[in-house]
Amino acid sequence: MSDFSSMLSALKQSASQVQSSDRKPARKDAESAVVPAVTSQQPRRQGRNKRSRDGVDEDFDTRVVPRFPHMHSSRRPRGAFELNWLVIGAQKAGTSWLHAQLSQCNCLRLPKRKKELHFFDWHFSKGFDWYSEQFGDKRENSLTGEVTPDYVVLSPSMIREIHNCFPRLKLVFLARDLTKRAWSAMCMELSQKVTGLQCGEFSSDAIVPQTKRQRLDNLTVAQRRRLQEQSSPDSMPDSYFMDRLSSKTHLSRSDYATHLRNWYEVFDDGNILLVDFNEISKPREVLAKIATHIGVNKDEAKRFVGSLAGDEVIRKVNAGAGKSALSERPRLESQITDYLAPFRSDFNKLLVQKGYDFAI
Ligand SMILES: Nc1ncnc2c1ncn2[C@@H]1O[C@H](COP(=O)(O)OS(=O)(=O)O)[C@@H](OP(=O)(O)O)[C@H]1O
Numbered sequence: 514m515s516d517f518s519s520m521l522s523a524l525k526q527s528a529s530q531v532q533s534s535d536r537k538p539a540r541k542d543a544e545s546a547v548v549p550a551v552t553s554q555q556p557r558r559q560g561r562n563k564r565s566r567d568g569v570d571e572d573f574d575t576r577v578v579p580r581f582p583h584m585h586s587s588r589r590p591r592g593a594f595e596l597n598w599l600v601i602g603a604q605k606a607g608t609s610w611l612h613a614q615l616s617q618c619n620c621l622r623l624p625k626r627k628k629e630l631h632f633f634d635w636h637f638s639k640g641f642d643w644y645s646e647q648f649g650d651k652r653e654n655s656l657t658g659e660v661t662p663d664y665v666v667l668s669p670s671m672i673r674e675i676h677n678c679f680p681r682l683k684l685v686f687l688a689r690d691l692t693k694r695a696w697s698a699m700c701m702e703l704s705q706k707v708t709g710l711q712c713g714e715f716s717s718d719a720i721v722p723q724t725k726r727q728r729l730d731n732l733t734v735a736q737r738r739r740l741q742e743q744s745s746p747d748s749m750p751d752s753y754f755m756d757r758l759s760s761k762t763h764l765s766r767s768d769y770a771t772h773l774r775n776w777y778e779v780f781d782d783g784n785i786l787l788v789d790f791n792e793i794s795k796p797r798e799v800l801a802k803i804a805t806h807i808g809v810n811k812d813e814a815k816r817f818v819g820s821l822a823g824d825e826v827i828r829k830v831n832a833g834a835g836k837s838a839l840s841e842r843p844r845l846e847s848q849i850t851d852y853l854a855p856f857r858s859d860f861n862k863l864l865v866q867k868g869y870d871f872a873i
Pocket residue numbers: 603604605606607608609610662693697698793794826827828829830831832833836
């Protein structure tokens with residue numbers, strides 16, 4: 514076998530392992546305890562619990578349960594470290610765009626090196642000193658925060674822990690149409706799977722084995738092109754996507770309301786801002802709203818949005834490369850939409866209850 518064929522067969526094997534592990538029976542954990550009842554036609558929760566090197570889980574799913582519960586109280590921030598705001602989701606809802614814009618606000622202090630720190634799900638054992646070091650220098654009165662869209666699915670106990678440490682924390686959640694969000698997420702997952710990375714590995718250098726990175730770096734142009742063809746959503750049948758949609762990874766991230774209720778349990782309503790993804794089309798207005806919510810004073814917020822370059826602020830960030838439009842597959846689109854309907858109606862109920870005038 515050529516290097517390329519052996520690599521492809523290893524990748525296919527790893528993809529099938531990911532899929533089959535999704536079908537394990539539901540686990541009774543903190544997360545599943547808060548799931549609303551659903552009918553047999555509706556999404557069901559499933560669990561899996563795969564661990565890799567250094568105790569870091571290899572997929573998103575198990576990260577919703579804190580791995581070091583006994584360390585929580587001893588890991589509270591010491592000294593002056595204060596976290597002021599977090600963007601907690603949703604995954605594939607314009608969070609990279611929001612990060613890019615907020616990074617240009619002089620009053621805000623964001624991570625020095627990358628967008629998502631994943632402290633409260635992956636790196637909590639490293640402690641608050643580590644977390645604090647990830648941010649840039651503190652300017653006077655700057656407000657510290659970061660954008661990790663997976664935080665919304667944190668377990669209730671971790672959310673309580675965050676509240677204990679930072680009771681005045683301001684939270685932002687971008688809510689995107691569930692069907693478009695899921696399609697975007699499944700296409701991203703497909704391309705990662707075919708390139709040999711497990712879900713989530715792409716975003717953390719720390720947990721991607723060096724050998725795997727080197728192997729990807731060393732691919733020839735032709736090999737790279739063939740891998741890209743393999744990861745095209747067009748090469749996958751509708752059943753592939755419906756199967757993936759029923760995995761815990763995608764169900765969990767589609768169930769906005771259940772997870773947000775966990776945050777509302779401990780944080781005041783006024784600390785949580787839910788934002789309609791469609792508002793990104795009026796970028797300056799939505800950015801001024803978000804900036805003032807997280808504590809930037811009105812004049813500064815005005816200065817900040819006024820300083821953003823016209824072309825840059827409307828440019829899509831992290832757009833799904835090579836992803837075909839779901840509207841070209843109307844049957845699949847309506848299947849996904851029907852499947853996610855209970856989550857949509859539950860979230861729309863939450864929006865009404867919290868006084869919002871938009872729906873998804
Ligand atoms: N300005 C603007 N207007 C409209 N849409 C935008 C914009 N910026 C980003 N996007 C879309 O947001 C999707 C990526 O979301 P995230 O950055 O949150 O993804 S991630 O969770 O960080 O991977 C991704 O969606 P898809 O293209 O459907 O995949 C981006 O295209």
